[in-house]
Amino acid sequence: MKPAAFTYARPADWPEALALLGGGARAQAGGQSLGPMMNLRLAQPGAVADLRHLPGFAGVTVTGATCRIGAGTTHAAIEDGAVPGLLGRILAGVARRIAYRAVRNRGTIGGSFSHADPAADWVAVLPVFMGEAIAFGPAGERRIPLDGFLRGLFETALAPDELLRAIELPLLPAGTRWGHWKFCRKPGEFSKATACVLAVPGAPVRAVLAALDTPPLVIADAGALLLAAPEAEAARIVAGLGPLEPWRAALARTALQRAGLAAREDA
Template identity: 80%
Template sequence: MKPAPFGYARPGDWPEALSLLRDGARPLAGGQSLGPMLNLRLAQPATVIDLRHLPGFAGVAVQDGYCRIGAGTSHAEIEDGAIPGRLGAILAGVARRIAYRAVRNRGTIGGSLAHADPAADWVAVLPCFDGAAIALGASGERRIPLADFVLGLMETALRPDEVLRAIELPVLPPEARWGHWKFCRKPGEFSKATACVLAVPGEPPRAVLAALDMPPLVIADAGALLAAPEAEAARIVAGLALRDPWRAALVRTALHRAALAAWEMEE
């Protein structure tokens, strides 16, 4: 299929982009999600706003213990080491397993998060960090905790007149432990179950269980999961009331293996 006719706008600055957004235009980052939706006519905006050339939309800056990642930063840039330190190593490992390199060259971290597909990698991983999504609207920037950003299927906490401008994550010490496991039937496919665990010295470990056809399940204190990975994973998944036994087994395995990966790093 071909998309329905739409206009194309390339704003010169953020105020112009926000003005177009208020008029009902649809923002475009890398186009790896919006493009197929346009072709299938699942999305039929009157105008598409190309954000890729706006200042600060892509790039990485570290200041005051936080790493600010522009929403337009591509998966490939993250994979190739754009983010420094332990945090960068963790995110590069996640980015490396997103789809294929051709997709990673164009797809962006912010576009993926704002699209809010429950099986997407950044939707699953970013809530594990005690960070924030930076929304930009007419009144300026607004910080939204990443754990509260995705509200439902393809639904986020962004207001109609806001655009996702950046993601802010805490810089991690070298000792931070990380476990991540996702199941795809073949390379490049969306995950059927994703889990990750982050343990930072001096802080409660955090965990996320995602690709559940609902918002990610954020476990703010995953100490019990690291202490008894198999038993605690079974207890958590039993409370989700998943209809299919195979799905419950897959989700339980994802959480168990992510916890084991983080726990084994301590050895």
């Protein structure tokens, strides 16, 4: 299980990264998804552009009410509190349950999000926020709403000549409630159903249902999931997904209900 041969380049700045991309290189951040695929020869890029040393690739900055997370920020950094406040606590809880610590130390939020594996954690969580992905292309930065970023399985709104530079999320006010539930039989396993529910005071409740071998479903008005008996609403949402194996449908319903319950009980 050794990768096919490739050339390796480490761009020093973003324009150089774009140039490599234009030349057919595959962008790599932490390499925790691409690495295994390359070892299995499921991915055979002729060239790899390692983005990890780009200026500003990793790191978190807060400006006003917006938190900008560099695409190269590792899951472990987020787990360890790189993002401040309530938002940070929510993201830390998600990060802690991604794969294993040794993978989180290398894997990045931007790499995972742009890889767009339907079972991945950030794919299932980021679209719930009213935030934006910051793409960088030949024309400079472009903003893509997070809930429009994922276009399909392993498919995003990034143009072939664009890279994901950062994720911008709104800081969350006090009183925000959060629920997140995913079904893994063991830590690190790919989720078989994930749901999250975000209730920001004064805004419609939002939810995401994901990890069902389909792109994540964003539910823009998910208030019914916060009710005492969300079963019917969960069943309605899942029925709308189209045919699922019965057990996956059951997990999907449970995910919505339990994420809703967690948000309801979130103080």
